[in-house]
Amino acid sequence: MSKREEAKGSARRIPMVEIFETVEGEGTRAGFPTVFVRLFGCNLRCTWCDTKYSYPPAEAEYTMTIPEIVAEVARYRSRNLCFTGGEPLLYGETSASLLRALAAMEQLTDIHVETNGAIDLAPFLSGVDSPKVRYVCDWKLSDSGESQRMIAGNLALLRECDELKFVIGSERDFEEAVRVLERYPTKALPLFSPVWETMPPRRLVELMLARGLSGVKLNMQLHKIIWDPATRGV
Numbered sequence: 048m049s050k051r052e053e054a055k056g057s058a059r060r061i062p063m064v065e066i067f068e069t070v071e072g073e074g075t076r077a078g079f080p081t082v083f084v085r086l087f088g089c090n091l092r093c094t095w096c097d098t099k100y101s102y103p104p105a106e107a108e109y110t111m112t113i114p115e116i117v118a119e120v121a122r123y124r125s126r127n128l129c130f131t132g133g134e135p136l137l138y139g140e141t142s143a144s145l146l147r148a149l150a151a152m153e154q155l156t157d158i159h160v161e162t163n164g165a166i167d168l169a170p171f172l173s174g175v176d177s178p179k180v181r182y183v184c185d186w187k188l189s190d191s192g193e194s195q196r197m198i199a200g201n202l203a204l205l206r207e208c209d210e211l212k213f214v215i216g217s218e219r220d221f222e223e224a225v226r227v228l229e230r231y232p233t234k235a236l237p238l239f240s241p242v243w244e245t246m247p248p249r250r251l252v253e254l255m256l257a258r259g260l261s262g263v264k265l266n267m268q269l270h271k272i273i274w275d276p277a278t279r280g281v
Contacts, residue, residue, distance in 0.1 A: 057114060057148070059141050062087035062107035064100065064133065066116070068123045072269040074183055074210055074238060076157060081127040082120050084149075086142075089133040091163050093191040095216060095242050101133035113145050117152065126154060131161040136171060143174045150177035159183050159210075165196040168204050183210040184235065188223050190216030190242070202227075205235035212266060216242040221254050228263075238266035 064085040071081040085098075087107035099105065111119070120128065128149060136142045149158055158179050162168065164186045171182075184201055187193040191214065205211060211233055213224040221239075228237055239260075241251045248267060255263060 057144060058112060060110035060112055061116070061138060061141060061145065063109050063111050063116075064098075065108065066119050068125055070269065071127060071129060073240065073266050074159065074212070075236065075264075076127055076129075076159060077267075077269055079127050080125040081129050082123045082125045083129045083131060084116060084120065084135075086130075086132045086135045086137070088137045089163070090137060091134070091165055091187065091191075091193045091196060093187060093193050093214075095191060095214065095244075098133065113141075113148050116145060117148050120149065120152065121154065124154075126156045128155050128158045129161060130158060132163075134163050134166060135160060136162050136166045136168075139170075140174075143171055146171070146175045146180055147177070150175065150179045155179060157181070161185065163187065164201060165193070165198060167198055168201045172204055181206070181208045181210075182235075183212055185212045185214065186224070186227060188213060188215070188220040190220045190245070194223075199231055202231040202233040202235070205233050207234045207236075209235040210238055211235040212238045212240055214240045214242060215251055216245045218254065220246070221251070225258060225260070237263045239263055240266035240268065243268075 064087045066084050068082050071077050071079050085101060087101055089102040149155060156179060160182045162182055162184055164184050168182060184205060186197055215221050215224060239251060241248045252265060
């Protein structure tokens with residue numbers, strides 16, 4: 048991309064939900080202080096979504112340019128950043144430009160992108176060249192209502208630094224996640240996350256042990272333990 052095109056992308060106003068600092072609630076960085084940059088908009092409508100305020104019919108809280116987002120992130124002291132939504136890669140090259148700008152910030156050492164599995168990761172892996180940036184791909188299972196939207200080719204692209212998350216809502220979901228891992232080998236770390244209302248964590252652990260899933264990590268959402276699950280900005 049030319050400097051002129053990059054500058055034009057930086058001037059575009061991106062629909063936003065919120066920017067805040069808290070501890071990361073899940074994944075391999077769980078527990079570390081983290082800045083969250085949450086963009087508005089999503090191309091999926093999962094049945095168990097806990098951020099319905101991040102897509103229509105809700106409206107974007109406000110809009111920001113890339114320099115404005117970078118300046119806001121710089122106000123915080125955390126060295127980790129979670130780029131999330133909605134679906135943060137929904138804006139294509141503008142999303143990539145924002146990632147490049149964030150990766151250029153010296154204060155940040157880890158930028159993890161929470162993406163929903165229905166966006167092709169190839170352009171981002173080739174267009175955002177930074178060891179700081181990694182991807183947490185959330186593969187949707189049948190209980191989500193969006194399993195048919197998953198891009199299987201993404202799994203072969205994921206690297207050892209990346210994560211592959213499965214939100215498990217039932218024993219059917221569990222068996223489906225196991226089949227996905229068997230069918231599509233990936234270098235990413237698999238995470239099994241229970242839907243609180245329908246899959247008790249204890250039962251999920253029992254299933255994992257019974258199947259001998261020694262390479263899969265249980266993924267509990269710390270923020271829902273520390274705060275009320277409906278609380279925003281934490």
